[in-house]
Amino acid sequence: MDSALVESGERRIGWAARAMPVLTAIGARFAAERPLEGLRVAACLHVTAETAVLMGTLKAGGAEIALAASNPLSTQDDVAAALADYGIAVHARAGVDRDAYYRHIHQALDIAPAVVLDDGCDLVNILHTERTELLDGVLGGCEETTTGIIRLRQMTAEEALRFPMVAVNDTRTKRMFDNRYGTGQSTVDGIMRATNTLLAGKTVVVAGFGYCGRGVAERARGLGARVVVTEIDPVKALDASLQGYDVRPMAGAAREGDVFVTVTGNRDVIRGEHLAVMKDGAILANAGHFDVEIDVRALDELAQAVHRGVRPNTDEYVLADGRRILLLAEGRLVNLTAAEGHPAAVMDMSFSAQALAVAWLVRERPSGLEPGVYDVPEEVDVEVARLKLAAAGIEVDDLTPEQERYLHSWRAGS
Template identity: 45%
Template sequence: MSRIKDINLWKSGERKVEWVKNFMPVVNTLENKYSSSQIFKGKTIGMCIHLEAKTARLALAFKNCGAKVVCTGSNPLSTQDDVAAYLVREGVEVFAWRGETLKEYEENLEEVLKREPDLIIDDGFDLTVMLYKKFPHLKNKLIGVGEETTTGVNRAKALLKDRGLDFPVVAVNDSRLKFLFDNRYGTGESSIASFMRNTNLLVSGKNFVVAGYGWVGRGIAHKLQGLKAKVIITEVDPIKALEAHMDGFDVMPMNEAAKIGDVFITATGNFKVINEQHFYNLKDGAILANAGHFNVEIDMEALEKIAVEKREIRDNIQEYKLPNGRRIFVIADGRLLNLASGDGHPVEIMDLSFGLQFLVMKWLLEKGKELPKSVLSVPEDMEKELAMIKLNSLNINIDSLTEEQLKYLKSWE
């Protein structure tokens, strides 16, 4: 039985899902192609993912292709209750609501695993880690996992190195269709949109500090650059730091950036990127936000400890007053800026990512027992198939190589 906050919210969730369906030609095409054959019939797909309209659309595509689908949220603040209610109405089991406690969050993960999924879509690897910790008997039943995020892929690789994997984990995040589009354009645009919606403040002219110049950091920095912000990058990787410099950004350590930044957005995947030492150096009224998966990049525990006063000054924004009299504003408790206080990535971007997850689940279903028990890349032909579906939906045609050209490229002479 599903555990959600309010079953009666489904109408607005239905409208949200109907809206995104209009702009998801890739997922729509795959659903139309495989629904008649019911390719997932008899299989249970467990999804630990940000539960909003676009993920609901994917869940319903799986259901319409024969799967039993069980969902939970991958972040205590990113579930949209009306969308969860609509999924339940459509026959999807849901264990999630916005504002879960950590205990409730973990209990909901357990509820999904009690349904003994054959396949898992994970977003951050929490569901898979829970399986290893409390449901080890499922390791032999599980066919495989599609992991959505940088953080989750890193955890999968760490698990592989530490004790090995008992099933294949497909690094969906490492696909070009994922990091070139979702991480860069998706997070870049949605993070800045969330900042503007939640603060109602101008971007142009402000000093924005972006921690990390991976694909997420790049996307955020370039969107800010286009909006005429002054962008500072902090990095630990000398090559990425050099790239940021060549892209026209100022590069400096966080200790220096803390003194001059107006707004800070972390995008590293690491923890304590902005810590107690930095808090005391921040300007009065500095705004902190996080675009990484977990709420550890800003040291919220230290901030809570040193603050002499705390209040919600605006929806999704907490004001912390420090002993030195300065104020720090934190958006969404340091959780995912674009999802905990926004609608997530643009629909068209997630259409690509979720189309990829759909084909990964199909691949695992068909080949999973034969695949290595390791962290695997998405097959290149799968990426190209999806890219062509997207191009066709946009009425864009491209060239193809002739036999003579193919022969030339394979020649060493």
């Protein structure tokens, strides 16, 4: 093992841990109580410094861990080296091809896990299709992102899911902070690192106005961009309109946009007919989990020439009429490929909920949780928020006894 990589990874992890006081405090508690003693955990997550702090927390609680990457372009090799040196089985390397990506997931599953942690549902999918011999030993797991929750709910509807999964993505602390502020800042960071473009005065088209899309739209507008939102959900489209954004179909937005960001969790959001009418120099970035939101195959077919790496993480596609379209990060997650992902202070909350949810699963599964998708218990979400406020030195009010009685009584009048 390259000692220089280990040292670099340790420094990176240490820097992230400074901004993750809640997870650090949970790690200290886990080390004292050992609630995960002997638990085998297989994880498919972005191999970043923030993830490393989560892995350290689970290991402190007694877990044996095998980690694979949920995206080969987001893996930080020095972090992987430091985790391996710490005694965690890491099956990940930056930039591997599709076959190696899935091979690494299989290697993580070789641990025969009792708990699984997933980001996008690939690991859970493989368990249910190719590694079914391991299913009976799985107590349950956690899912980190919207795309994975969509898949899990469909599995539940088809009665295919064989164990309980906790929807960490759906907690208030995850959606409000990780999805909105984390995705918003890190996506804009990735676009600016890859292109060094000035967003002020540009037209930025944001496809999808969930919490992630809202965060991207807010950050782009804050930097002086004119923001256009595309949506399929009438309620979200109305929300965007009432917040002052221009809302229109992608067919119209495609002609006007300078920068396009897809944040939907669906495929083919930007298709050939949209690419055909885009401006010269249009920038395409994806902040959804999988690399299917931009139809890269259609872009390849339209292009007469492709110039790879005109800037780091930027490929230039030249169309027949000379127009140039810039694709960032090969259509993969731009914030984790061209930048460093969400700030550690945001991941502190998401990964704290993840750690506490694992401990909850271990406690509750013997009492008979059925297969399905479960919300993180409200007390876990509130505990994470309280710990985060305490770490920031922020105090909140408590209800008085009279207020408690009022809220729990139907007899009190106006």
